Amino acid sequence: MRRRDTLPAMKVFLGITGASGAPYAKGILDGLVAAGAEVGVCASSAGIEVLATELYRDASLPRDEVLARFTDHAAGVTIHAPDDWKSPFASGSARIDAYVVCPCSMSTVGTLASGAMTNLIHRAASVALKERRRLVLVPRETPLSSIHLRGLATLNDAGAVILLAAPGFYHGADTVQDLVDFVVARCLDQLGVEHALVRRWGD
Numbered sequence: 001m002r003r004r005d006t007l008p009a010m011k012v013f014l015g016i017t018g019a020s021g022a023p024y025a026k027g028i029l030d031g032l033v034a035a036g037a038e039v040g041v042c043a044s045s046a047g048i049e050v051l052a053t054e055l056y057r058d059a060s061l062p063r064d065e066v067l068a069r070f071t072d073h074a075a076g077v078t079i080h081a082p083d084d085w086k087s088p089f090a091s092g093s094a095r096i097d098a099y100v101v102c103p104c105s106m107s108t109v110g111t112l113a114s115g116a117m118t119n120l121i122h123r124a125a126s127v128a129l130k131e132r133r134r135l136v137l138v139p140r141e142t143p144l145s146s147i148h149l150r151g152l153a154t155l156n157d158a159g160a161v162i163l164l165a166a167p168g169f170y171h172g173a174d175t176v177q178d179l180v181d182f183v184v185a186r187c188l189d190q191l192g193v194e195h196a197l198v199r200r201w202g203d
């Protein structure tokens with residue numbers, strides 16, 4: 001047996017909240033699946049609305065339909081309800097390698113910075129921080145109030161990576177997808193996932 005076959009798959013939590021940026025979430029999921037990761041997906045109600053609006057152009061799509069389209073029955077992907085406290089992602093005792101909340105709303109930033117946990121996304125992110133595991137938060141909001149900035153600084157100080165959904169243009173972007181790929185690539189880098197989405201500076 002090759003050594004690669006003996007390694008357990010990387011386990012990643014993908015939380016989706018109600019900020020603009022659904023194409024980034026889809027790109028991250030696709031990148032994780034392509035890398036053979038096991039992915040737990042949890043979307044808030046507002047997150048579902050954003051996925052439906054931005055990916056499927058139909059804000060009235062029901063939750064199950066949105067998530068079925070989003071995950072496309074990909075191998076290794078599980079879907080978790082926001083109140084699924086029995087999920088492995090709700091506990092520090094489960095072996096989870098990395099957590100990402102993309103897109104990350106300012107409401108979720110404020111909740112996380114306060115230490116409150118009212119859904120599985122908050123709980124999983126809080127577990128990541130207390131267990132000193134990799135947590136990547138991808139906000140899009142702009143401009144930012146001092147309340148937002150303080151919340152983000154608090155989370156940064158607690159160990160989260162704040163990765164703004166702010167694509168660069170220096171890699172020769174021709175299409176919107178190129179800009180999406182830029183942000184997705186930076187997220188996958190932070191999660192430790194191999195990809196070939198964007199030519200690296202200097203290559």
Ligand SMILES: Cc1cc2nc3c(=O)[nH]c(=O)nc-3n(C[C@H](O)[C@H](O)[C@H](O)COP(=O)(O)O)c2cc1C
Binds near residue numbers: 044105107
């Ligand atoms: C289409 C759409 C786009 C939104 N974009 C943003 C955004 O970019 N940033 C943000 O902080 N909130 C945004 N909101 C508002 C949040 O969804 C709202 O504050 C919600 O309560 C967030 O809850 P959640 O963090 O549990 O998902 C948007 C809402 C909708 C419906």
